[in-house]
Amino acid sequence: MTKGLAVVMDGGATERLAEDRVLLGRTSTAERVAAILREHITEGMFEPGTRLSEESIGTALRVSRNTLREAFRLLSHEGLLAHELNRGVFVRRLTADDVVDLYRLRRLVECAAIRHAVPPSEKGLAGLRDAVRTAGIAADEQRWEAVGTANMRFHQAIVELAGSSRLDEMMRQVLAELRLSFLAMKNPRAFHEPYLARNRDILQLIESGDTPGAERLLESYLADAERQLVQAHS
């Protein structure tokens, strides 16, 4: 109910401000703790299977057990930690079955996202191109873990073509879990590098409008990656 007498703000300004509302979202201590641990886990600092003691980590980070438990709860829901009642939390150790499950999901969701996105939005294409470009730069600099990260961003971008924030969120979790399985690969370069070119190809097919072709290529991409990872987890 805005009054008509005085002009308070030009029309549209409030809407534009509303978009910034998320930036303003402060974070609780528990979330910051979770961010730190997430970093260390995906970095491989804690080996899969390691137990994360409430006491030792709590004292190290100078947070109370309660706060730490909230952080653990967050990471458990992301699949990075496994919580066992009365035993504590452990860095998730993925089995070959887990890898199969994850790739079954990826095949279904990523292929469907490509199929449903005809034509792809300009914003969606920009995300794909950006990921490919980033991966290329990282490869030039021989930073193979960064190549892997950028490759994952490419697949995140594929899912974003579907335009569902909930699906995006789910994919984020799936990729976080996959990161755990990447830790098992001895040679990051041999594992990540080849997929760069394949992502480039997929992007090209999408841009040219050949959706079925892109889907086929993606399918074989995922099958190959799954095979490698399953082998490493046996």
Next chain:
Amino acid sequence: MTKGLAVVMDGGATERLAEDRVLLGRTSTAERVAAILREHITEGMFEPGTRLSEESIGTALRVSRNTLREAFRLLSHEGLLAHELNRGVFVRRLTADDVVDLYRLRRLVECAAIRHAVPPSEKGLAGLRDAVRTAGIAADEQRWEAVGTANMRFHQAIVELAGSSRLDEMMRQVLAELRLSFLAMKNPRAFHEPYLARNRDILQLIESGDTPGAERLLESYLADAERQLVQAHS
């Protein structure tokens, strides 16, 4: 490393027992509290938008604030509660945009699940048939909320055709959120009853091997439901 000298258990018994392992999984207080609240929320006892006070609910349930907060955290991740820093948790209030997002996800995932499941496993078909049968019984007894529940189980079963436990879990959350939007429908019978027959038809098409037909029918099913819900959320 099993010793060969003494036979401890007949072969296969350990595997059968292993399946019961989940039943043995005790639950923490926080999880039980979450289960109670989940029930009340999906039942509509707490209206969307209501703030859930830590103090009042904690004293009512006789659990400490810390435990209650863990339960809140669980339900927040399920999308049933919305947590706002320093303001507390609120029963999620879905917008029309949320409904659109949820149905975009459902279209993509459910249709893809049907497409990928050729031929469908016998176990998968059993789940579908069971859901349809349950819905039929509930309809005969004029229990329309139960019809809605069974219909949702049907769609859960569709996703289970894909054979990914992670996808199943995601669908569980999506349907839990959808339940919130169902609360906005004034007339449960008018909303739920028509979909029973359509689910029956979809099942028949799947059984007859007409996957594309099933997909088309499902697509229109979801489009109609979305339209009704979006209208109710405007």
Next chain:
DNA sequence: ACATAAGGATCGTTGAACGATCTCACAATA
């Protein structure tokens, strides 16, 4: 060799406490 019991470590949960933040009503101001 196996079952049992004891001890220590860790988790689950509670209750109290204090500072920080939000909300709302009320007064001050233009």
Next chain:
DNA sequence: TATTGTGAGATCGTTCAACGATCCTTATGT
């Protein structure tokens, strides 16, 4: 009258200390 400032009260975020319950390990006994 409409906006801005102020303060009190309520609630949240976080910490701390404590105790029972559960798990793991080790020692003990048969």
